[in-house]
Amino acid sequence: MMKVVIIGGGPAGIRACRTIKILRPDMDVIVIRPEAKSLIYCAMPYVLEDKIDFEKIYKKDELITGVGASLIKASVVAVDLSNKTLDLDNGSRISYDRLLIATGAEPILPDFVPAGLENVFVFKREDHLLSIHNKLKEGAKKAIVVGAGSIGIEMAQAFKHKGLETHLIEASSHLLPSILDKDMSELVEEKMDENGIHLHLSTMVSEVRGNRFAEAIVLSDGARITLSSDDIVLFSVGMRPNVDLFKDSGLGIDRDGIIVNERMETNIEGVYAAGDCTSFKSVIDGRPIPGKLATNAVPMGKVAGRNIAGRQDYYEGFVNGAATIAYGVRVGGTGFNETVARKRGFKNLIVAKAETTAMFPIFPEPGFVKVKLIVNADTGDLLGAQVVSTMCVTEKVDILSMALQNKLSLDRIAKLSYSAQPYQSFLPANNAIVMAAEDALRQLEDRRRG
Numbered sequence: 001m002m003k004v005v006i007i008g009g010g011p012a013g014i015r016a017c018r019t020i021k022i023l024r025p026d027m028d029v030i031v032i033r034p035e036a037k038s039l040i041y042c043a044m045p046y047v048l049e050d051k052i053d054f055e056k057i058y059k060k061d062e063l064i065t066g067v068g069a070s071l072i073k074a075s076v077v078a079v080d081l082s083n084k085t086l087d088l089d090n091g092s093r094i095s096y097d098r099l100l101i102a103t104g105a106e107p108i109l110p111d112f113v114p115a116g117l118e119n120v121f122v123f124k125r126e127d128h129l130l131s132i133h134n135k136l137k138e139g140a141k142k143a144i145v146v147g148a149g150s151i152g153i154e155m156a157q158a159f160k161h162k163g164l165e166t167h168l169i170e171a172s173s174h175l176l177p178s179i180l181d182k183d184m185s186e187l188v189e190e191k192m193d194e195n196g197i198h199l200h201l202s203t204m205v206s207e208v209r210g211n212r213f214a215e216a217i218v219l220s221d222g223a224r225i226t227l228s229s230d231d232i233v234l235f236s237v238g239m240r241p242n243v244d245l246f247k248d249s250g251l252g253i254d255r256d257g258i259i260v261n262e263r264m265e266t267n268i269e270g271v272y273a274a275g276d277c278t279s280f281k282s283v284i285d286g287r288p289i290p291g292k293l294a295t296n297a298v299p300m301g302k303v304a305g306r307n308i309a310g311r312q313d314y315y316e317g318f319v320n321g322a323a324t325i326a327y328g329v330r331v332g333g334t335g336f337n338e339t340v341a342r343k344r345g346f347k348n349l350i351v352a353k354a355e356t357t358a359m360f361p362i363f364p365e366p367g368f369v370k371v372k373l374i375v376n377a378d379t380g381d382l383l384g385a386q387v388v389s390t391m392c393v394t395e396k397v398d399i400l401s402m403a404l405q406n407k408l409s410l411d412r413i414a415k416l417s418y419s420a421q422p423y424q425s426f427l428p429a430n431n432a433i434v435m436a437a438e439d440a441l442r443q444l445e446d447r448r449r450g
């Protein structure tokens with residue numbers, strides 16, 4: 001019987017396991033992960049904000065065992081990819097015919113932070129969540145969140161909700177810099193500010209002072225925020241792939257993780273990798289791009305699973321659709337924002353925008369939806385999009401991700417066939433995605449006319 005071992009019980013590992021067992025019940029599939037219970041990471045900030053009970057964020061082991069796979073709760077501590085064996089921290093050795101590495105990523109704590117400070121945290125595992133939860137229960141009064149990506153934005157709101165004096169520190173000149181451009185993040189900034197979160201933009205943490213606990217944070221503008229041992233400093237400054245175990249294994253690894261092809265194969269035959277531990281490419285320009293999102297880990301896990309099960313399946317690249325919410329303002333983006341597009345060599349851009357109300361404008365409070373498209377002016381290709389609204393943005397972001405994945409022309413996007421309903425959209429006359437595409441087409445035409 002073909003024996004498949006999966007290291008990691010996150011979204012990539014679980015999805016691969018289920019895919020293999022559903023396609024090939026005859027294969028012996030074993031998932032190895034250390035956690036007593038797997039977590040829904042995306043929901044963790046909302047536990048701290050009292051929006052969900054703790055027990056709701058645990059995934060059931062039946063996701064794995066229910067399809068006939070085995071689950072071993074242990075850590076892999078050594079690998080021998082030539083002899084196809086893994087050593088576990090429980091002393092056992094396990095062999096495999098095919099291996100899937102889905103070890104994820106871990107949050108980065110910058111090197112300049114002294115080790116072992118008891119009020120300094122990162123946020124990913126259950127022990128991080130429990131330690132911060134305990135700090136809040138014990139009467140923390142101040143929170144410093146470093147990094148204003150989605151996790152930073154969500155955690156700052158949770159700390160503020162718990163009554164803490166909350167500071168959000170971001171090196172970029174605006175919030176959510178990897179999703180939004182400055183013009184689209186202004187409302188998030190306004191909302192965070194209005195709700196009493198102290199924003200420190202274009203600011204870096206230059207020093208963390210303290211021995212047993214962080215007593216003060218010194219910022220690049222010279223400001224100093226003092227702290228007590230009860231207070232909280234949270235670094236949410238990105239993730240690094242969890243690949244130390246494979247350093248001398250012969251696997252091809254770069255800064256973003258284990259290098260995989262479109263079949264999720266590594267450079268070693270029979271060894272696959274998927275999810276946050278991998279280095280992969282953008283679907284837009286085919287060049288490497290970070291993509292540490294559950295919405296990438298899941299399709300990668302499925303593709304790896306299908307290929308391990310003997311099918312031929314391909315994952316074309318990251319689109320990186322992502323979203324978050326700040327005090328009722330929903331924001332999301334997909335593909336490249338302007339800054340990322342320029343950094344990747346697209347110098348000649350068209351920026352198109354449209355705005356409608358989120359409901360029929362005849363309602364007393366119809367809200368709004370803003371769409372921004374970033375287009376390569378040389379080719380007319382869509383490079384990325386951003387959406388800000390008082391209503392859900394994810395389905396609009398997904399339409400635009402679909403356009404990017406399928407390399408739809410602006411003309412096709414402008415011909416999108418959409419639905420309209422008084423409580424859920426603008427009048428049938430207009431749709432913000434279509435209007436933005438029409439704006440981009442007009443600008444392209446103007447440029448071509450000279």
Ligand SMILES: Cc1cc2nc3c(=O)[nH]c(=O)nc-3n(C[C@H](O)[C@H](O)[C@H](O)COP(=O)(O)OP(=O)(O)OC[C@H]3O[C@@H](n4cnc5c(N)ncnc54)[C@H](O)[C@@H]3O)c2cc1C
Pocket residue numbers: 007008009010011012013032033034035041042043044045074075076077102103104105123124151242245274275276277292293294295296297
């Ligand atoms: C607070 C937070 C909020 C997030 N919000 C979102 C969101 O809204 N949307 C979104 O798309 N993404 C979100 N993410 C990112 C998302 O959670 C990750 O991209 C996703 O979990 C990656 O899945 P994975 O399976 O690749 O890795 P992981 O989920 O990290 O799983 C890795 C697994 O490997 C195991 N492992 C590691 N080393 C070993 C070893 N040596 N032996 C055995 N097992 C090992 C780990 O213990 C774990 O079980 C969020 C992340 C966090 C932390």
